[in-house]
Amino acid sequence: MADNREKMLEVKNLKKYFHISRKDVLKAVDEVSFDVYKGETLGLVGESGCGKSTTGRTIIRLYEPTDGEVIFDGENIGSKLSMKAKKNLSRRMQMIFQDPYASLNPRMMVKDIIAEGLDIHHLAKSPTERMNRVYEMLETVGLNREHANRYPHEFSGGQRQRIGIARALAVDPDFIIADEPISALDVSIQAQVVNLLQELQEKQGLTFLFIAHDLSMVKHISDRVGVMYLGNMAELATSDELYEHPLHPYTQSLLSAIPVADPEVERSRERIILEGDVPSPIDPPSGCRFRTRCPFAMDVCAKVRPKWHEVEEGHWVACHLHDEELKTEKA
Numbered sequence: 111m112a113d114n115r116e117k118m119l120e121v122k123n124l125k126k127y128f129h130i131s132r133k134d135v136l137k138a139v140d141e142v143s144f145d146v147y148k149g150e151t152l153g154l155v156g157e158s159g160c161g162k163s164t165t166g167r168t169i170i171r172l173y174e175p176t177d178g179e180v181i182f183d184g185e186n187i188g189s190k191l192s193m194k195a196k197k198n199l200s201r202r203m204q205m206i207f208q209d210p211y212a213s214l215n216p217r218m219m220v221k222d223i224i225a226e227g228l229d230i231h232h233l234a235k236s237p238t239e240r241m242n243r244v245y246e247m248l249e250t251v252g253l254n255r256e257h258a259n260r261y262p263h264e265f266s267g268g269q270r271q272r273i274g275i276a277r278a279l280a281v282d283p284d285f286i287i288a289d290e291p292i293s294a295l296d297v298s299i300q301a302q303v304v305n306l307l308q309e310l311q312e313k314q315g316l317t318f319l320f321i322a323h324d325l326s327m328v329k330h331i332s333d334r335v336g337v338m339y340l341g342n343m344a345e346l347a348t349s350d351e352l353y354e355h356p357l358h359p360y361t362q363s364l365l366s367a368i369p370v371a372d373p374e375v376e377r378s379r380e381r382i383i384l385e386g387d388v389p390s391p392i393d394p395p396s397g398c399r400f401r402t403r404c405p406f407a408m409d410v411c412a413k414v415r416p417k418w419h420e421v422e423e424g425h426w427v428a429c430h431l432h433d434e435e436l437k438t439e440k441a
């Protein structure tokens with residue numbers, strides 16, 4: 111269906127395989143497709159091991175893609191890139207990492223951590239301009255100038271994540287991949303960091319890919335949400351549509367696990383409890399990868415991989431229950 115919004119990122123049939131032994135291949139990301147529109151936040155969720163972080167890291171080229179296309183602002187960045195193009199990309203696309211303890215160099219002062227990108231891309235014309243940018247970034251993320259001359263170990267987890275955000279923002283990026291940026295933080299700090307990211311997005315018109323395993327937090331921050339399972343996309347829709355009309359049994363089960371504040375609604379809700387664990391991505395189930403845990407699995411689910419298709423405008427799903435062509439064939 112036609113959509114006139116401008117695309118910041120197009121991910122087409124992206125694959126990332128890891129050869130872990132001579133005969134074993136881990137298919138971490140297997141034919142994943144989605145778009146991210148300019149100025150939006152797309153949440154990408156799923157249990158650990160579903161491939162969401164690998165998808166983010168492959169998009170930003172921390173991993174070389176095995177196959178597929180990544181088109182960033184009209185340019186194909188999934189293929190071989192010139193040094194110049196790589197450098198430009200590394201400025202425009204930034205990543206905020208999950209672990210604020212491991213992602214900051216303990217031997218560098220905060221001012222040098224934040225200014226690292228400015229130095230690499232020669233964005234500050236003088237030492238004064240460099241320091242002014244560092245101060246500006248510290249203030250933007252709710253820290254202050256005095257923090258510039260300290261080392262990461264002098265900060266709490268939440269403050270370190272703010273430093274990580276300041277580092278990402280310093281080079282004036284267009285697109286930020288936030289890879290579980292709050293999961294290593296105390297619950298009391300998580301909302302503060304999420305609110306900060308939301309504020310920054312509104313003020314600076316940034317585009318975000320927000321990777322998380324917590325569906326409730328993603329709803330708060332995302333315009334649209336994509337759900338991944340075992341290296342595949344299961345469903346994608348606007349946040350409201352996904353939370354109100356989930357189509358994929360996996361999304362339904364994830365949503366049914368989120369507690370509702372109203373005790374009456376909570377009591378009357380039906381929980382969908384999934385049987386078993388997530389299978390190994392080295393030897394995933396045939397057909398639909400979710401079939402070993404799906405309460406609605408049919409014969410066809412073991413034989414045919416469900417098509418990733420748009421069932422209604424903007425609502426994508428990969429499930430035979432919602433494949434009109436398959437229903438017509440059966441009838």
Ligand code: SF4
Pocket residue numbers: 358359360398399400401402404405406407408411416428429430431
């Ligand atoms: Fe369940 Fe089949 Fe749909 Fe997969 S394709 S989610 S197994 S009904």
